[in-house]
Amino acid sequence: DPKIIQKPKYLVAVTGSEKILICEQYLGHNAMYWYRQSAKKPLEFMFSYSYQKLMDNQTASSRFQPQSSKKNHLDLQITALKPDDSATYFCASSPDSGNTLYFGEGSRLIVV
Amino acid sequence: GEQVEQRPPHLSVREGDSAIIICTYTDSATAYFSWYKQEAGAGLQLLMSVLSNVDRKEEQGLTVLLNKKDKRLSLNLTAAHPGDSAVYFCAVTYQGGRALIFGTGTTVSVSP
Numbered sequence: 001d002p003k004i005i006q007k008p009k010y011l012v013a014v015t016g017s018e019k020i021l022i023c024e025q026y027l028g029h030n031a032m033y034w035y036r037q038s039a040k041k042p043l044e045f046m047f048s049y050s051y052q053k054l055m056d057n058q059t060a061s062s063r064f065q066p067q068s069s070k071k072n073h074l075d076l077q078i079t080a081l082k083p084d085d086s087a088t089y090f091c092a093s094s095p096d097s098g099n100t101l102y103f104g105e106g107s108r109l110i111v112v
Numbered sequence: 113g114e115q116v117e118q119r120p121p122h123l124s125v126r127e128g129d130s131a132i133i134i135c136t137y138t139d140s141a142t143a144y145f146s147w148y149k150q151e152a153g154a155g156l157q158l159l160m161s162v163l164s165n166v167d168r169k170e171e172q173g174l175t176v177l178l179n180k181k182d183k184r185l186s187l188n189l190t191a192a193h194p195g196d197s198a199v200y201f202c203a204v205t206y207q208g209g210r211a212l213i214f215g216t217g218t219t220v221s222v223s224p
Contacts, residue, residue, distance in 0.1 A: 033211065042216050042217045043156075043201060043214035045214075058211070090155055092156075098212060099144045099146075099161070099205060100146060101148075101212055102158070103156045104155050
């Protein structure tokens with residue numbers, strides 16, 4: 001059974017719309033992350049959270065907003081979607097503050 | 113910030129041959145080194161990790177070498193088999209770092 005669940009697995013969105021990518025982890029980790037993978041930038045760190053608090057933000061655009069309603073949840077809200085946002089978004093968690101990561105299977109977003 | 117270069121981008125080998133992937137990094141404070149494997153349509157899976165005080169580690173047909181003087185990390189897949197076909201990423205972080213920095217990936221194809 002997957003220990004990190006990401007939903008949806010595939011998503012097509014219209015330019016200008018807003019979507020939420022869901023991530024739940026059942027590994028008991030306190031640190032959670034979002035990474036983005038696209039053809040232009042293979043694996044790009046976006047956000048890190050620890051105990052539901054933002055630790056690091058490497059995403060320039062405020063259109064990307066992580067949301068942590070529970071300790072094992074870290075969702076990603078994306079507003080005013082652009083075609084350049086098309087990518088696979090990976091959620092990850094860590095037992096050791098980020099030295100090792102466990103990844104979900106990703107949410108593939110296509111913006112048309 | 114830390115820069116990680118990975119080569120080659122593509123590698124084709126025959127079953128039973130060895131495959132070597134190399135990463136170079138820039139920050140001498142880098143303390144933790146990992147290799148991840150990504151199979152088609154899946155998230156990344158941790159293969160092996162080493163601390164900066166380890167020069168060599170072998171596990172299940174994989175050898176990781178760390179040359180701190182040259183800031184070079186390598187992964188050797190000995191006796192590759194078709195199940196090893198995937199994209200491989202190196203990843204590094206430095207002491208107190210909050211996120212892994214990934215290499216650009218190497219697509220390995222193992223033919224029977």
